[in-house]
Amino acid sequence: MPNLSASKLDTCFDPFKIREDFPALSTRVHGKPLIYMDNAATAQRPQQMIEACTHYYSRLNANIHRGVHQLSEEATDRFESARDGMCEWINARTREEIIFTRGVTEGVNLVSQSFLRPGLKPVPWQLLCEQTGAELDVIRINDRGELLMDDFESRLSDRVKMLAMVHVSNSMGTINPVREMIAAARAHGIATLVDGAQSMPHMRVDVQQLDCDFYCISGHKMYAPTGIGVLYGRRELLQDMPPYQGGGDMIRRVTFEKSTYNDPPSRFEAGTPNIVGVIGLGATIEYLKSIDFEGAMAHEQSLLEHATAALSEIDGLRLVGTARNKSAVLSFTLDGIHPHDLGTMLDHQGIAIRTGHHCTMPLMDHFGLPGGTARASMAMYNTIDEVDALVAGIHKAAAILA
Amino acid sequence: MSRSTDLPTVYQDVILRHNRDPSHRGELANASHQHEGFSRLCGETLTVWLRLDAQKRIADIRFSGEVSAVAMASASMMTRRLELKSRDQSVLMCQQVQAFLKDPDMTPANWIESDVSLSSLQALSGYRSRLAAAALPWQTCEKALQTEKSATST
Incomplete structure (x- = not known):
């Protein structure tokens, strides 16, 4: 059995070090490095x-x-x-x-x-x-x-x-x-x-x-x-x-x-x-x-903060769900673009998100979103660089799809 | 157009062109055949409305639903190609397009291969949910032709 307690070396949370524990994160998708932001659907698994x-x-x-x-x-x-x-x-x-x-x-x-x-x-x-x-x-x-x-x-x-x-x-x-x-x-x-x-x-x-x-x-x-x-x-x-x-x-x-x-x-x-x-x-x-789980929580909150600010600046992007107390889930729509097409264009760039109703159709009805939303959901192994790649990916997708 | 054109190009040249101005979008008040199709693979729902004339030809065809650009473009192409075709011919064409979208790297039926817009959907190869969305109008239309007024998931 692997010695599980030996890995607690750092007191400061390092997402890059955590990533090494998750082998699936090094997968390539459509020839691009995987950026996995579908964690609310299912998370990746540690080697341990x-x-x-x-x-x-x-x-x-x-x-x-x-x-x-x-x-x-x-x-x-x-x-x-x-x-x-x-x-x-x-x-x-x-x-x-x-x-x-x-x-x-x-x-x-x-x-x-x-x-x-x-x-x-x-x-x-x-x-x-x-x-x-x-x-x-x-x-x-x-x-x-x-x-x-x-x-x-x-x-x-x-x-x-x-x-x-x-x-x-x-x-x-x-x-x-x-x-x-x-x-x-x-x-x-x-x-x-x-x-x-x-x-x-x-x-x-x-x-x-x-x-x-x-x-x-x-x-x-x-x-x-x-x-x-x-x-x-x-x-x-x-x-x-x-x-x-x-x-x-x-x-x-x-x-x-x-x-x-x-x-x-x-x-x-x-x-x-x-x-x-x-x-x-x-x-x-x-x-x-x-691991430093409290550090992971703080890191996820910083991802949320960074992503919220960056996504809010994209023209035509509407965040769905802006609770004052929330976890690092960003649900959004883009004017004139169906979430499924956006999801495919991000997938083309190696970015995995989820699109649609997320099994919450009454909620989508409440917000008047028949096509649902695009949802990027983070975990502790996501990085600020990946959030920036998501934002760039959305810009690129919008340029093609708009 | 070559059959290996990449995804963003096909989106821009074919899919979005149809998506902006789709043919035959809407409902048909006097439909003789109608079917609501749902695909688990892409999570989209689309309805096809048909009116067959005395010779069993598609005299009128419409589709409705809040669907992705891919499903919208595919439905728009479908309605143009099936209008005035016989029922049997239409069923065959629907099946051939579904076979093409199931395995876009195989050589499709001749008429699909020579149809520049339709065959460009080969670029969706490797994007299973988009292939499912492209197939949805055709499988829904096939069901509509075979069952008068119904609604089941496909």
């Missing part, structure tokens, strides 16, 4: 994580739990130490509050099935409403893309069962004031769920400080493998929730007449899990602990 996954498959491969042989025990250790790593990283109270899922989507489905309507099939919020007669209420936003707190507070009542929100918006970068909102919701006895897909790679999250009931995490957005994620759940709530799926590990005792459920987290981890995903996630957390 890739090696941990390779090590598992090539040296440790075995199924976990209940094994009586050495490989199984070692694989179980690696798997369970990833749970400890995540528990510590997000400051959960106990390791039993960490449930491995496939990602945020499965975490939300698990809560929707097991917490909100136990015993029934998992469904997204809208379908849940159709099937149960519940109502979906939506908090309004202002033109900056910030939630309107007055509107939010006016919607709180004892009739509200759950408050679900993103910590950071994927399409606009808005960092929502989730701590204050959770406190307000709790005062009304409302359960809270936070989608942390976009927050985890860019800020320190402390679930006890937030005081949320559920926090959903996707591994692949935070430099870990795809297909693995975490649902943090408050222990008291998990204890009373029925299983989400049937299968091995969720049951303590089986007879043909009756099965007794296991305790969390096993209760919610039926069947052989994504072992390599969990081990990769564990290695990623170790990696994040080994």
Whole structure:
């Protein structure tokens, strides 16, 4: 196994040094060096994580739990130490509050099935409403893309069962004031769920400080493998929730007449899990602990500041999402140019961004953007030079497309 | 024009020319055939409206949708080339263009190869989402011709 803690040599964050840990960043695209700014879709992966996954498959491969042989025990250790790593990283109270899922989507489905309507099939919020007669209420936003707190507070009542929100918006970068909102919701006895897909790679999250009931995490957005994620759940709530799926590990005792459920987290981890995903996630957390993460956060904020100023100077460019508290996501449109054509012209120059609706069509409707936006989303390994290349690339694309 | 012309040039010479002044853009009130096509690959949605006459020829054709310049240009070229063609001929042409855009480095049907504007879309090779956007009008039109008034994703 690579020695993960040895890389913490600098106290000053150096994005160029960090880049060396991410092999995919040296790829060339259409003959040009890759400038990767599609991090809100998925992040690149550090070599340390890739090696941990390779090590598992090539040296440790075995199924976990209940094994009586050495490989199984070692694989179980690696798997369970990833749970400890995540528990510590997000400051959960106990390791039993960490449930491995496939990602945020499965975490939300698990809560929707097991917490909100136990015993029934998992469904997204809208379908849940159709099937149960519940109502979906939506908090309004202002033109900056910030939630309107007055509107939010006016919607709180004892009739509200759950408050679900993103910590950071994927399409606009808005960092929502989730701590204050959770406190307000709790005062009304409302359960809270936070989608942390976009927050985890860019800020320190402390679930006890937030005081949320559920926090959903996707591994692949935070430099870990795809297909693995975490649902943090408050222990008291998990204890009373029925299983989400049937299968091995969720049951303590089986007879043909009756099965007794296991305790969390096993209760919610039926069947052989994504072992390599969990081990990769564990290695990623170790990696994040080994670098100057606070320095990375500050660096991302400087990228945001630089990019916001530079993009604002481009004629006909409109930034969508200008919240005062935001992460390094720049969503924008250019007059008379469809985002997809712009995206292709940037791709032609080796610059990878995302274009379209970013799975937030109601938001695009709100801003009157039928074609969606172009979105450049940064990570800690992006550089000021790359932001300048993006700006030059947009000028070049606009000269061709306008 | 050579078939190896680069992407920015094709954008400027062909795609944007159609995009600025597309043919047959709009809706058709008395359409006999209509289909809303969606492509997962490019994330765009476009509707093709057709009116077939008694001889099963395309008497009128329109397209609508807030689409990229590539899809817009491709739709504009398509409407010009299919107008007054028979239904069977049109289906064949739609299929041939889709085959061309699926693998633009292969030699296309003769009529496509000799069509300077259409064959220049070969420059989109290597840009899969743009190839999908270029194919969207043709696959939508094919569906429209084969199914009277419908809407499914493609």
